[in-house]
Amino acid sequence: MAVSIVDVARHAGVAPSTVSHVLSGKRPISAETRRRVEASIATLGFRPHAGAQSIRRQSTNVVALVLPMRTDSPGWQQMRFVLGVLDAAREHEMNLMLLTAEDGVAAIRDVVDRAMVDGVIVMEIELDDSRLPLLQEINRPSVLIGTPREPTDLVHVDFNFAAAGALCVEHLHDLGHRHIGYLGHSQPLYDRGVGYALRTRSGVLDAMAEHGLPQTWTAVEPTPAGAARAIEDILAQDPALTALIIYNELAFLQVLDRLAQLGRSIPRDLSVITIGQDDQAASRAQQTSNIPIPATQLGRVAFERLTGLIAKSDQPVSTLLEPHLDRQGSANPPLD
Amino acid sequence: MAVSIVDVARHAGVAPSTVSHVLSGKRPISAETRRRVEASIATLGFRPHAGAQSIRRQSTNVVALVLPMRTDSPGWQQMRFVLGVLDAAREHEMNLMLLTAEDGVAAIRDVVDRAMVDGVIVMEIELDDSRLPLLQEINRPSVLIGTPREPTDLVHVDFNFAAAGALCVEHLHDLGHRHIGYLGHSQPLYDRGVGYALRTRSGVLDAMAEHGLPQTWTAVEPTPAGAARAIEDILAQDPALTALIIYNELAFLQVLDRLAQLGRSIPRDLSVITIGQDDQAASRAQQTSNIPIPATQLGRVAFERLTGLIAKSDQPVSTLLEPHLDRQGSANPPLD
C-alpha cells in the first residue's frame, strides 16, 4: 500500500493536518516544521491520493474533452484542437480525459455525475446540438468549441468561419474575378448541421450575393470520384469559372489532382484559395493561398475559458477569432 | 451537493451497505429489496462518486495513454493509435486520460502515484526509452506500443516493421528490380532511436544485403526542399535506380511531387512502394502499392493487454502484427 499523509506525519513528528497545510499553504507554518515535513515528504516519496482529495475538495484537476461526433471526418486538423487543449492543460497542471462523442450525452453525464471532472470542453458543435441541454442542466462549467444556433449562456469559442468565407470572396472579387465557385464539405456534414460547414458556406454565398455574383457551389465527397464529380458539377453550373474557393481538408488534394488531370493549371487557368488547408498539404511544393484555422489556439483559449469558469471568474460568453489570408500566389487576376 | 448513497438508502428504507451491494452484486439481495433500491437510484439519479470508490477499491477504471515524445512528427497516423485505444476503452466502460510525453516520466509518475489510473499505455517507444525504468519500478500494469531494445518483462505490442521493410525489398526483387532505394524518416527520428524508424530501415537494408543489392538509402526531411534533396542524394548514390521504397508519412507527397517535377512517371520510370501511407494520401487519385500500418488495431490490442494485466490474467509479453502488401500497381517489373 502506498504511503499516506499519516505516514508522513508520523515520520515528521507532526499531525496529519499540519502536513496537509504545508502542502496547501493555507495556513502559516514555522520554517522549522516546514523543513522537517518537506524532508519527510521527499524521503517517503509521498503524493496525495487524488481520489481522497477529490472527495474533500470539490474538484479533481481533471477536465473532459469531448471529441467530434463522427470519425467519418478525421484529419489532422481535429487533432490540433486536442493538442491545443492538452498543452494548455499541462501548463495549468491539470489532466485531460478524452471522451468519444458517439454517446456524447451519456458519457458527459457519467463523468460529471460521478465527479470525475471539474469541467467539460465540447468540440464540433452542431447548430442544434443534442448535448447543449445537458450542458445547461448539469452544474459544472463547460465550454463549447463552436457556436450553437441559439445564443445561450453557454460559453463558447470559435473561429469566424463566416468572415473567412466572405474574405475569400472579397479577395477574389478585388482581384477582378466575377466567376467564383465554392467547393465545400461533404453533404453529411451539412445534413448534421455542423456549425463550421454551414457558416462558412453562408459567408461565401452571402458575399457572392452582395457582389451580385452567381452563388456557384457544391458539396464534395472526399474521394477521387467525389472530387471529379464536384468539379464537373461546378463547371456545369458556371463554365466561365475563373476562381475556386476550397474548404475541405480531406478532399483538397483530390481536387487539385483532378484539376491537374484536366489540364487546368493554377493560377494561370484558375485561381484557388483554400480555408483550413492542413499542415501536410501546406508543406507541399505547390503552395496555395490559404486562410488557416487557428485550431491549436482555439483549443488553448477554450481551456483558459474553462479554468476561468472553474475559478468562478466571469468569462466572455462568446469569443470569435478572426481570419486572415496567407497569400501564396495561387490567386491572381483573371486573364480575360 | 450531489445525491449520495445514504440518500438512496434513506429513500429506499435500507442501509447504505445494502445499496452498495445492489450495485456491486457482491451478495444476494431479495427481489423486493432490489426493486425498491433500484427505483430509488433511478428517481434520485444516483451515481457513485468516483473518488470515493477509488479510495476503497484499488482502482479507478481509468487508464493513461502517453502520447509520442515530440510533436515534430505529427500526422493522422498517430491519432489512429489514440482512437484505437479510445474505442477499446469505451467498450470496456473505462475512461482514458491523455498525457503528453514532453515530461513523460514525471507525468506518468504523477498519475500513478496519486492513484489516478489503473494502468499506462506508452506510445512511440525508443530503443533505450527513458520511461522504461520507471514503468518497471512502479507497481502498476503497463503496455508499450513499440519494442524496446532489451527484452524486458514489460508487455509490448508492435507492428513487425522489420518484416515490412524486408517485404518491400522481396516484392521488388521478385519483380526483377536490382536497383532499389529506400527513403526513410527524418534524421532526428533515427537520432532519437525511435524503434519503428530504425527497425524498418534495418529490415530494408538487411534484405538488400541478403540479395546482394547495394544498400541505397537516405533520410528525408518532410519539406519540399528536403524531398528534393533526398531524391537528388539517392539518385547520386545509384543513378540506375528503378524502384523506391518510401516510409515517411509526412514527406510522402512531397517526394511524389518532386518526382513528377523531374518527369519521372510512376510506375513507368520508377516503381514505388510505400509503408504506412496515410488515409488522406491513400484516397488520392493516384494510388500506391502500400503496406498499411494497423494503428487502430495496435491501439486496441494494447488496451486489451492492459485490461488483461489489470485483471491479473497472464498476457503474452510480446505481440507482433505481421505486414501485408496492398498491391495497387505502382510497382511493375523494370523496363530494361
Place this chain on the structure above:
DNA sequence: TTGAAAGCGTTACCAT
C-alpha cells in the same frame, strides 16, 4: 437476507 460500524486518505473546523 440485511444492518451497523469501521475504515480508506484527505481536508477543515475547533481547540489550544
Place this chain on the structure above:
DNA sequence: ATGGTAACGCTTTCAA
C-alpha cells in the same frame, strides 16, 4: 503555530 477530530462518500467486514 500546531494538534485533535469530524466529515467527505463509499466498501467491507462483522453481527444478527
